[in-house]
Amino acid sequence: MEEKKIEKTKKTTAKKINVEKTSNVVEQKTPYCQYKYTFEDNLAGAMFVYKMNQGKGKKFTLWALLVGFACSIFLIVMDIIEKNTSSLVFDGVLFGFLILLTVFIFVMPAIVKSQQKKLYDSALLDEVDYVKIDIEKDKIIEDFVKNGISINKIQHPLTNLTGLSYDETRIILVFGKMNIVVIKNDALKNITVDEVKTNLLIQLDINKQDMTQTKITPEIKK
Numbered sequence: 001m002e003e004k005k006i007e008k009t010k011k012t013t014a015k016k017i018n019v020e021k022t023s024n025v026v027e028q029k030t031p032y033c034q035y036k037y038t039f040e041d042n043l044a045g046a047m048f049v050y051k052m053n054q055g056k057g058k059k060f061t062l063w064a065l066l067v068g069f070a071c072s073i074f075l076i077v078m079d080i081i082e083k084n085t086s087s088l089v090f091d092g093v094l095f096g097f098l099i100l101l102t103v104f105i106f107v108m109p110a111i112v113k114s115q116q117k118k119l120y121d122s123a124l125l126d127e128v129d130y131v132k133i134d135i136e137k138d139k140i141i142e143d144f145v146k147n148g149i150s151i152n153k154i155q156h157p158l159t160n161l162t163g164l165s166y167d168e169t170r171i172i173l174v175f176g177k178m179n180i181v182v183i184k185n186d187a188l189k190n191i192t193v194d195e196v197k198t199n200l201l202i203q204l205d206i207n208k209q210d211m212t213q214t215k216i217t218p219e220i221k222k
Contacts, residue, residue, distance in 0.1 A: 031135040031191035035184045037128055037144070039120050041170065045180035046116045047109065048165045048172045061105065068098050133183055135191065140173065142181055156181060158203045159210075166197055173200065 072095040079088035120126070127146060134141040138159075144152040156175040163174030171183040171193070185193045 029190050031196070032189050033133040033135070033183045033187045034130055034189070035187040037125055037131040037182070039117065039126070041182045041184070042120050042125065042180075043113060043116050044170055045172050045174075045182050046112060048163070049174055049178050049180060050109070050112050052163045052165075052174060053177070065098060065102055065105075069095075072098060133181060135183075135196065140175075140181055154179075158200075159207060161200065161204050161207055164197075164200055164204050171196060171200070 072091060075091040076088065076095060078084075079091055125144075128144045128151070129146050129148075132143045132145060134143070138157065140156040140158065142154045142156065143150050156173070156179060160175045161173060162176060163172075165172040169185060171185065173181040173183070175181065183196065188196065
């Protein structure tokens with residue numbers, strides 16, 4: 001009789017453990033972020049892509065401009081000394097072109113902002129109720145919702161992650177050359193900001209290493 005009671009107790013305990021395991025599985029929900037997508041979020045992403053794509057190119061351009069200005073001024077001075085009118089006109093035009101190019105470089109951020117405003121308005125993103133971003137192990141799913149209906153759902157494989165930036169407000173992700181996903185820190189659910197940053201930075205580092213290996217490894221011709 002005592003053995004039957006012990007066996008029954010074991011079975012009851014086993015059932016409780018199974019129920020607890022099942023409950024734990026149910027509670028492990030996919031991390032996500034849901035918020036009202038604004039023009040400021042869009043612009044923050046666009047400006048990061050602009051700076052990322054410039055990279056070392058901007059430094060090279062600025063150095064080239066400095067050298068160009070120095071050479072142009074030297075030539076103009078020499079033309080004035082030698083009274084070479086025809087050459088002075090050409091060097092003056094070149095100097096003016098360098099000035100216009102410099103102005104264009106410094107006003108480019110304002111141009112990017114203006115373009116992004118037009119794109120944001122034309123896509124009617126202000127009318128979207130919210131964007132939900134599911135953060136899965138191998139991809140980021142971006143879903144724009146209006147009146148309870150998904151109007152644009154995009155999947156971004158994490159193997160395509162090429163850029164990442166973050167501050168106290170947002171985590172900005174870039175996939176490919178210019179596909180942007182903005183995660184708001186205060187809207188994250190089922191995951192912490194530090195966990196998101198750590199996981200994505202690890203993935204970005206892996207992607208960069210893969211790209212480097214691809215460039216180094218010579219193509220085998222059949």
